[in-house]
Amino acid sequence: MSTLSPEEFVNKYNGFDYLVVGGGTAGLVIAARLSEDPNITVGVLEAGSYHHNDPLVDIPGFVGRALGNPKYDWAYYSVPQKHINDRSLFQPRGKMLGGSSGVNFMTTVRMPDILTVLLSPSHPTHRASKEEYDAFEALKNPGWNWNSLLGYFKKSETAHPADKDVHSDRHNAELDPDVHGTSGPMHNSFANWASDINVPFFDALEKLGVPRNPDAASGLASGSYTILSAVDPATSKRSYTAPGYYAPNASRPNLVVLTSTQVTKLILTGAGEPYTVSGVQFTTAGTDKMYEVRAKREVILSAGAFGTPQLLELSGIGRREVLERAAVEVKVDLPGVGENLQDHVYVLSLCEMNDDVATFDALQDPGRQATETQLYEQERKGMYSCTQSAHAYIPATAVVPPPELKRLKREIRDNTPELDLTVSLKKQKALLEDWLDDDRHPQIELISWPGFFPVPGTTPRPGVKYHAVFIILLHALSRGSVHITSGSPFDSPSIDPNYLASHVDRDLLVHATRFVKKLHDTEPLKNLTRSYVEPAWEDDAADGGPSVSDEKLGEFIKSTLEPIRHPAGTAAMFPREEGGVVDPKLKVYGTTNLRIIDASVIPIHIAAHPMATIIAMAEKAADIFKADVSV
Template identity: 45%
Template sequence: MPIVPVDQFTKTKLDYVVVGGGTTGLIVAARLSEDPKVTVGVIEAGGYHEQDPEINIPGMRGLALGNPKFDWNFESLPQKGLDGRVVPLSRGKGLGGSSAVNFLLSIRPAEEELDAIEALGNPGWNWKTFLEYMKRSEQLYEPSHLTPEKAVEYAVGPDPDLFGHDGPVAKSFPTHVTTLHSKMLDSLEKLGVPRNPAHAAGKPVGAFLIPSTVDPRTATRSYSGNAYYAPNAARPNLLVLTEAQVTKVVLEKGSDGLQKATGVNFVKDGKTLTVGAAKEVILSAGSFQTPQLLELSGVGNKSRLAAFGIETKIDAPGVGENLQDHAIITTIVEVDPEVETLDMLTNPEHMAAQQKLYGTQQGIFAAVPTSLVAFASGKELGSDADILRWEKLASIESTPEIFKDTPESVKNGIRKQYRLLSKWVDQNSPLAQFIHWNGHLPVPGLTPKPDGRYISVVSTYAHPFSRGTVHIASADPLKPPAIQQNYLANQTDLDVLSGCLRLTLKMYETEPLKGSVVQKVYPTYGSDVDKDTAEKHVRACLGTLWHPVGTSAMLPKEDGGVVDPNLLVYGTSNLRVVDCSVIPLICSANIVTLAYAIGEKAADIIKAAHK
């Protein structure tokens, strides 16, 4: 059924209510409504951006950010590690959620990182099962636009067995590649980061052309909105309500002693309304708003809820704890004037030519401007002594100040995570990621030359050692939660990002890329930069790669878990969380592939529970 009016929504007897029509929410809704006997209702706070070019055109991605039509525009609390600076934290708003505004990179993490999710106490959540469900969500288009020689040059080698071929989300390889791509790959190779065409096999260390969620038949974004919702919009048993914000899950104690979610309250056009759920309520509001909704509904740390006058239904100390995110730093260089970068679009003639080219699904707008990625391990980022130090810094005792209010159970879980993190710094596991951006990224105070051409590289640690929190700051459900990232609290995070800066600067200084670099722009110094100066750059430019996870962690209860391996909130019989907030330990890659897998697997779990 198309998007429905509110009266129809509240009058329909719904079996499942999905809160948040984002990346994962729409997957669950689409899969559950395959059964015509069940009725599924989705409540999404934003609209449906079906025709918006900022969403659909790959080369325009990023333009939706900051616009309240598409973006919640959250902010971190002032960050001590960043001299009190606040970091903007975009989240997608509207059908498709963050998959509608994300940067379309579609990369698999490392095998050991997904096996770790099982090892932390979640049977059935490992590399093998994640891979199976990632494949179910995707349809890979072979890189037929590349000759076999070019495929080798760009490290493109999709093993058909590692990808899905008939799933809803289209995945393809960038069609717009510049003359610098090969040079970057060659220079990285000289620095110990080899071409890695086999990255999708759970071994991402190396460099390669990034698969992206672009539908090559139309050169448009493929995402939850148009892949999972649009093809099923006519189903009479799938009802979607947009521009309605859920404010609370209604919980009642059942005869089994468990809390039962009977429905949700939501605000639509200023009015608070209720809708019932006969079978389940599924929270898919994302890593910031799912814990917020749990707390507003009385599921959280008892003393925290009491402070806001909220009656505790379930004392769940893990809610909103264990926040992890990938933080990025930026570098920019000016390059040869003949390289085709986004900077050329400031010239009206080039803009007109590129718009025309897009009409034939080619050119700069048809592809993502971030088409090259590299993952480096510890040995490319620090000395043996650094690695030993990082292993030791993987502990709660390294940063007691950020754990002073952390519940004991949550600390138990984080200790187990640290044991894994300390192993990964010394192996061939990814420790940092580098993403090429084909143009001059905006930096306050820097103005690109009118005819200049630039490339930027953003880099991030794979696994932050710091942990943050997200909690309600008010009992008013329409107020944003307080997001405390604690960026750079642990020295390892600062060291790894400083290592990223040095490695990127070295890449610019290494032939053949060096020959195409006109000058360094941001920063202007070389890779032999001293510690203090490198750290200053990190603190000045740190931002987010928008990958928050862990705030409703799937972990044993005694380790601060909020949901069990069936994604049921502990202490409830029918309230599940299905979104990235359940990922207990962040992995190295961009996380949307995990979101797709979680949505697909959750749908199977829920179907099996109601057979």
């Protein structure tokens, strides 16, 4: 890796052909692909450090330990959320080479009375249904669809088959060779340890109408399956974009990375639109000295769903009212900047299980911890080599009774005026209404976590085995925003996800929570379940009705809901007149040479954890940028 000083970076090649702002999930993909041409110079500016061979990043079982640590994490918080009891929620974002692909922004669990163990769900590397990528194109983005992205999914990936000693046929851990890559930079594999809850979880879901899915990467995401995770099975270390895309290419003389460097402003030149971004202003950690570095061709912004709109606004690109309120000179009045914020949210169901069930709770025992540590260090196996692996993607038709589903569709159509404010929002609203009763579009994800996971107010009882289920809303109607509140780049942006602004979001979570109760009441999972912890389900009511009212469940959701931390959409790819920020070639409106590639350009959220999609989109973006230069 380069050890240049800021001054040397600025003077290297008298500036760079491409400046990439943010060496994260997408930024390193772009940098690696553009620098394949030895005649093209690429400079990358990253606010964090390179955590090469860092156990907090590499070891799957340590996922979560880095969160909240400023060496790894921006550690943002939302503004108080008025629809969930005015709670301000943690919003971690990766601050390191590799970005959030290296931390996976997850929650920590602290086991009591032992050496602290921090466990949380890994970042699965799966894909949404074909129709959800085709929706990108339907929203006036020609060339952005499933067929165009599939080749880039494959290009980015090396998929490894399951170890049949760990995963039987009933674990549903299969690979369709037609849709997976075999030689890409990102390694995706199945966990090499599996809880004995997994198969009963799949079997009970099947009895409730949720079938097993042979391979959800094939374009149909609905169903249950063992998930692929970003773990290289040769080392049992996390696979992310720093070791995948940067490390193999770090010796290229035309690829230069400067870490611990915060970009503070884009330098716009010209008398009016379209402006040219001639370079960027930056500072380095521990100093207040400002530097400027020149961009000869283009600046590529890859600062993420929070950082990208922040930098646009600091540079005078955004909604006029926001910029004027922050005392920033308006260069490009672009109202879509920072709007359309979308995220996945979840609530937890927590049960006590039978004593003989295999869960991560075993790590409460110091002796078992030592055994598992040794197993990982010597054989790269065991609990520390992986995290959870059983997931399900469920359409609303499996969770919501038909009359209620019709009511929810009417609610979307007639009682969501906040989705009528722009043309792009109206189009999203129409899609979300159509998708609600379409089985090709999962509305709920369930993650089976074999072990204790904290619901507010709960602590694990020593020696007890637990099963937590993450109940995730995939297509929220609620839309939020992220904006600057001052002209200082060192002030955190105001992040307002507007969680549960739509009653439909809350109602879907109520139904999904009831579904998980039914799941635990269904054999063979029922036979493993001892009691319910949260929600605190009571005995069935005497009249046969629900033991917990919708109102009580709604309050539980408001008081415990958390983001799964997949923010997207804040510099969305739409036509400018419809509220967009970038065109289908990812160029920012009102500029000649400013591009964006990160989660912020996603126009409508997908029913999937987005890392694999962001990487595939960055692979496609690299080809778009190369083609534009060659014209």
